[in-house]
Structure formats: structure tokens, C-alpha cells
Amino acid sequence: MSNGQIVVSGLTKQYKRVRAVDNLSFEVQPGRVTGFLGPNGAGKTTTLRMLLNLVTPTAGHATIGGQRYADLQQPIRTVGAVLEASSAHKGRTGRNHLRVIAAAAGLPASRVDDVLKLVALDAAGNRKFKGYSLGMKQRLGIAAALLGDPQVLILDEPANGLDPEGIRWMRDLLKGLAAQGRTVLVSSHLLSEMQILADDIVIIAAGQLVRQGPVSAVVDSMATSSRVRVRTPDMEKLRDALTTAGAVLENGPDGAVFVTGIDAPGVGAAALNAGVVLHELFTDRPDLERVFLELTHGKAAIR
Numbered sequence: 520m521s522n523g524q525i526v527v528s529g530l531t532k533q534y535k536r537v538r539a540v541d542n543l544s545f546e547v548q549p550g551r552v553t554g555f556l557g558p559n560g561a562g563k564t565t566t567l568r569m570l571l572n573l574v575t576p577t578a579g580h581a582t583i584g585g586q587r588y589a590d591l592q593q594p595i596r597t598v599g600a601v602l603e604a605s606s607a608h609k610g611r612t613g614r615n616h617l618r619v620i621a622a623a624a625g626l627p628a629s630r631v632d633d634v635l636k637l638v639a640l641d642a643a644g645n646r647k648f649k650g651y652s653l654g655m656k657q658r659l660g661i662a663a664a665l666l667g668d669p670q671v672l673i674l675d676e677p678a679n680g681l682d683p684e685g686i687r688w689m690r691d692l693l694k695g696l697a698a699q700g701r702t703v704l705v706s707s708h709l710l711s712e713m714q715i716l717a718d719d720i721v722i723i724a725a726g727q728l729v730r731q732g733p734v735s736a737v738v739d740s741m742a743t744s745s746r747v748r749v750r751t752p753d754m755e756k757l758r759d760a761l762t763t764a765g766a767v768l769e770n771g772p773d774g775a776v777f778v779t780g781i782d783a784p785g786v787g788a789a790a791l792n793a794g795v796v797l798h799e800l801f802t803d804r805p806d807l808e809r810v811f812l813e814l815t816h817g818k819a820a821i822r
């Protein structure tokens with residue numbers, strides 16, 4: 520089995536008027552969940568479709584475990600993909616839908632029950648697809664992607680339409696698959712969910728790479744926008760001391776004040792020198808949402 524690393528190199532897709540993907544390069548490592556983020560129209564779906572040979576690149580290439588998708592001997596055993604809420608023949612049961620796919624790919628029928636169990640659809644497997652909820656359809660799509668026991672999973676917005684319990688289930692499943700050493704690449708708009716789910720992130724905007732790396736490193740790379748939240752019963756005195764030290768203060772909710780230009784130990788020291796009691800001293804680090812908005816700000820959201 521290949522190591523399942525995904526390498527995207529100089530990938531470009533020019534439609535008539537729109538350069539959907541523009542000289543994009545990044546890597547996705549096995550054993551980790553990688554979040555693929557970007558504003559609407561950034562080129563995420565086009566990139567994933569090029570990875571899966573569903574769209575032909577104008578330039579550049581992408582490989583999975585060192586091979587282009589088109590050159591894979593048995594794609595279903597290497598890559599599982601869920602690109603949109605799965606569709607199936609309405610009158611067919613979930614189990615039969617999977618049986619058809621397994622038979623066409625030469626996979627043993629026993630895999631159908633394995634994957635139904637894996638996505639907790641074993642009880643609903645004999646129900647007709649037309650009665651499936653959106654969450655059940657998503658699970659069936661993932662079951663189909665897992666049929667070939669692939670090393671690599673590629674999912675486009677898998678949490679779309681899921682309720683909080685469904686999102687949590689999806690998170691546990693994807694983390695579990697990565698923990699088994701698989702490569703998991705997942706696009707999403709849910710930044711707070713990505714902060715919990717992803718180990719690495721790739722952020723694109725207007726078809727170009729904005730940032731890639733471990734989530735914590737990307738967030739820390741914006742550490743300049745960390746701020747210190749402080750509370751004191753003697754704000755005027757502290758304000759004078761901090762302003763003299765070159766800090767900038769901004770009023771927050773409930774009497775708190777946000778301080779930039781000086782770190783928490785600096786605020787503590789200034790308070791001590793000024794003889795001011797502190798009731799709260801907290802470093803407010805930017806979350807992924809704030810970092811994402813800052814990094815993609817001004818990059819045409821919808822082209």
C-alpha cells in the first residue's frame with residue numbers, strides 16, 4: 520500500500536473567464552486530518568475534482584501516493600471520495616446500493632456489512648434510500664467511500680446539513696480513520712469545527728494558496744493579533760500606566776479592556792508598579808475563524 524501522501528503541484532484550472540485554481544501547490548500527510556478551507560468560490564471543489572481526475576487541469580498535476588489518480592490500478596482501494604450528499608436509486612435500500620458498487624468494483628459482499636456498521640447504518644441498511652434523512656445520506660456516501668478500505672479519504676463539505684450529534688459523529692469517525700494512518704482531506708466552511716477536527720490546514724483564496732501547516736502553527740503565525748483581556752476596579756490608573764508603556768487599549772464587554780502592544784506579563788508588571796489590583800488577566804489568542812478572516816480578507820469571495 521502506498522503511503523497515501525497527496526501532492527498538489529502547480530495545479531491550475533482556467534475556465535473561460537475564471538481562473539478557478541491558480542498555480543496551487545500543497546501537500547497532505549497520512550495519519551492526519553487536513554482541513555481544506557477557503558471562501559466561497561476559492562476553488563476548493565475544483566481542486567478536489569482535479570485530484571480525482573473529474574476535471575482536467577490546465578497546468579500542473581496532483582498525485583496520491585506518488586501516482587496520478589488516472590494511473591491508479593484500483594482507485595476504489597486507494598481513494599474514497601465523498602463529493603456531495605450521496606445520491607442513490609430512490610427505491611433501492613442502502614444495503615443494495617452498496618452491494619451494486621461493491622460488485623462493480625470486484626469487492627467482497629462482506630464489505631457492505633462492514634461499512635454499514637462503521638457508519639452506524641446497519642439498522643437502516645434495509646430501508647429504502649428515499650426515506651433517508653440528510654444525515655443518513657451523508658453516512659451512506661461515506662460508507663460507499665470506505666468500501667474499498669482506501670488509504671486516502673477526500674470529503675467535500677461532509678458536515679453539510681448534519682445536526683450537532685451528526686457533526687460530532689463525523690469528527691470521531693474522521694479522527695479515527697486518520698489515527699489508523701489514513702490520509703483524510705476534508706473541505707469545510709465550519710471553522711470552529713475545523714479547529715477541533717483538523718491537525719493541518721490548507722487555506723486558499725481566489726484559487727491561490729494563502730497558508731498551509733499545522734492548525735496551531737497557522738494560528739500562532741498571526742500571534743501579533745493576540746490581545747490581553749484585563750479587568751481591574753482601578754481602570755483609570757491602569758490605563759495611564761499601560762498607555763505610558765506604549766500599549767493600546769480598547770473597551771470590551773462587561774467592563775473588560777483589551778490591550779494590544781504589550782503581553783500579559785507586561786500588563787501584570789505595569790499593574791504591580793502602578794499599585795493596581797487585577798481581577799482578570801487573560802491572553803486572548805485568535806481562533807481559526809479570526810485568522811481565516813484576516814488571511815482571506817479582501818480576496819474576492821465570489822468571482
Ligand SMILES: Nc1ncnc2c1ncn2[C@@H]1O[C@H](COP(=O)(O)OP(=O)(O)OP(=O)(O)O)[C@@H](O)[C@H]1O
Binds near residue numbers: 538558563565566821
Ligand atoms: N465548470 C465551470 N465552468 C466555469 N466556471 C466554473 C466551473 N466550475 C467552477 N467554476 C468557477 O470557478 C471558481 C471556483 O469554484 P469552486 O466551486 O471550485 O469553489 P469552492 O471553493 O468549492 O466554492 P464553494 O465554497 O462556494 O463551494 C468559481 O468562480 C466558480 O464559479
